[in-house]
Amino acid sequence: MKPHHLNRFVAVAASSAVLLGGAIATAPTASAESLPKACTTIEVPEQRKVTKSIVHLRSGPGTKYTSKGLLQKGTKFDEWCNKRKSWSYGKVLSGANKGKKGWVAYRYLKK
Missing domain, CATH: 1.20.5 (Single alpha-helices involved in coiled-coils or other helix-helix interfaces)
Incomplete structure (x- = not known):
């Protein structure tokens, strides 16, 4: 050359x-609002919920997954999907973990 x-x-x-x-x-x-693979079970319209008691925000749908932090009673949480109404995935809207996304045991959430 x-x-x-x-x-x-x-x-x-x-x-x-x-x-x-x-x-x-x-x-x-x-998208920041994209859902993890485990969410394909049941997607729900975004629902504003609050925690009924202190609960772990987890990295996956189950207690075997690591905790990303504790959510205090009354923490606001947007549910984006749930897995057979046992685990809900979404975003924390208030408190010390505000902005984090993760899984919360469904039984600890209320509308």
């Missing part, structure tokens, strides 16, 4: 890399 062709090739490659990198950086990501 002649030197001037090499410079042109490098310039095109660098431009492509920048464009490709820009496309990757700006590509749409999964």
